[in-house]
Amino acid sequence: MFKKAQRELDTCRAEKAALQAELDAIKAHIANITFTPDGIITDVNDKLLNIIGYTADEVIGQHHRAVCFDETSQAPSYQQFWQSLAQGKAQKGVFRRRHQSGAEIWMEATYVPIKDANGKVVSIRKLAADVTQQYQDARRQEAILAAINRSLAVIEFEPDGTIIRANDNFLAAVGYQDHEIKGQHHRMFCDQDFYDENPDFWANLARGQFTSGQYLRRDKYGNEVWLEATYNPVFDAKGNVHRVIKFATAITDTVKQNQAVNQAAELAQASSEQTLRHSENGSALLQEAVKLSQSVNDQAVEATNQVAQLSEHAQSIENIVTTIKQIAEQTNLLALNAAIEAARAGDQGRGFAVVADEVRGLSQRTSHSTTEIADVVDENQQLIKGVSEAMERVTEQSTIGQEKVTAADTVMSDIHAGAEEVSATVRRLTQ
Structure with missing residues (x-):
């Protein structure tokens, strides 16, 4: 019996050592911070301190709200956030936080409730990664795309010319609703002369060849629509064209004026x-x-x-x-x-x-x-x-x-x- 107990003890020690090794690895390689269930900071590693710009002495014993902007910590959702954690519900996402300098930082994080043997939450551990640059880049890209969508007519195609979607500017230019063109082929906007003169138009785009120019198209009612446009192949991770995006500006009035001139x-x-x-x-x-x-x-x-x-x-x-x-x-x-x-x-x-x-x-x-x-x-x-x-x-x-x-x-x-x-x-x- 003694030997059995010894073996169980050795097993527990081994499991504890393994868990401790995992914990040490996490602390060494992943930014993490530990809180009490009500949000008081009890421990923090250097990687997370480097992200927020504080020293350990400046944050240990402080509440989590010390690294939050007032509009975050004073919102009703913030109280609900900690209540959910205290109830054992993990929280994850991309969170806006405040650097020691007052600058905005963004962290992709998971808040994990730690329970004791009785199932009671005794601490909250947060594992985080600094995604400020990625988030800001994404926001810039979103802003650029939003600006493009505001100012340009945009339509997406499959590599064979099948329509995926179009923005409001494009729909307004051709007089269609989105459901009327989705799944249709690009030729619905073209005279037959265009494909007679450009039989390899989509084959070239599918091979990744960019093209641009002024194009005569037809709206829903058969009227002439002139577009200054670029057809842009978009590549996937393997280098294959998986869609074609067209950016266009309606220039019908300008073309007609030029023709009159x-x-x-x-x-x-x-x-x-x-x-x-x-x-x-x-x-x-x-x-x-x-x-x-x-x-x-x-x-x-x-x-x-x-x-x-x-x-x-x-x-x-x-x-x-x-x-x-x-x-x-x-x-x-x-x-x-x-x-x-x-x-x-x-x-x-x-x-x-x-x-x-x-x-x-x-x-x-x-x-x-x-x-x-x-x-x-x-x-x-x-x-x-x-x-x-x-x-x-x-x-x-x-x-x-x-x-x-x-x-x-x-x-x-x-x-x-x-x-x-x-x-x-x-x-x-x-x-």
């Missing part, structure tokens, strides 16, 4: 090219007009010069007529004197008198004719003067006209240059 630009280009052709034709016509105006001006100057010469010739004729008239008057006077002398001579001078009479008649007719010629010459002089003045005005107006035509040609050249620049600019915009 392009149409306007094409019209502007056609108009500018037509203006360019018209300006080229106008410039050519003006060049001809300049040459014609120059020719008219030259001819007007030549005519003015000829009129001036004609005026000089008329003046010469007038001088000659005056001379002839003077000769006729002298001849008439001589004939008169001859007639007087013939009368004095009697019958001997009768023949001479006849000749003198004829000469006098001729001189009178000559005088009369020269008077008529003088009148005609005078009238011609007046006409030539009028013509000369008119030609001077014509020449002056022709010169002014030539200057204006030349100025118009310069303006047309500027218009032509401007039309060329506009045409070139519009051409660049439409390329």
Whole structure:
């Protein structure tokens, strides 16, 4: 009997040693802290002290609330938390706690009630791990995803294009409810032309090939929907694509505006090219007009010069007529004197008198004719003067006209240059 008792004692000692070894291993490698059932700290290891930033002397004997924020310790759920532990109900989760510096820390922990032989809870042991960085990273990722969901249209697919889910922005863009698209294929949004032109679209995504661009899709009612989108393969731990996430922005209004701008630009280009052709034709016509105006001006100057010469010739004729008239008057006077002398001579001078009479008649007719010629010459002089003045005005107006035509040609050249620049600019915009 003694030996049996000894064996049982040895077994108990071995079990105790094993349990103590396990406990020592836990204390050495896992952050842990021990509380009374009502939350007073009785023991704490260095790993947990490193997490909360306190020394053992600063926390032993203090209540658990010393490492909690007021909004946690003053909440009704906090009292319920310790009541549940005191009743032997373990608690686990990710808990927000306060570092000695006042900073926020997060611990993934399990609070384990320790019972005595009678089943009474005698202490609470907490095993914990610092997950502050992971929690903050997760919160940042959640914030990013929330921001993406607020601002972008998001839809998830199986690698073969079967729809898993879509957010409200995507559903609003295509006009469907979630249950109407879940389990359907991506092609429900596409024209057949898209798959004719991209037969390996989903096969490439399933191989992990990212793709992006502007895509024409159809909403529930068949209306055009333009999306600026990226299709992003998501890999599992083995490196296989297990889903595809599409991030998109609806750009229908922008695309239609761009199409309208392009149409306007094409019209502007056609108009500018037509203006360019018209300006080229106008410039050519003006060049001809300049040459014609120059020719008219030259001819007007030549005519003015000829009129001036004609005026000089008329003046010469007038001088000659005056001379002839003077000769006729002298001849008439001589004939008169001859007639007087013939009368004095009697019958001997009768023949001479006849000749003198004829000469006098001729001189009178000559005088009369020269008077008529003088009148005609005078009238011609007046006409030539009028013509000369008119030609001077014509020449002056022709010169002014030539200057204006030349100025118009310069303006047309500027218009032509401007039309060329506009045409070139519009051409660049439409390329």
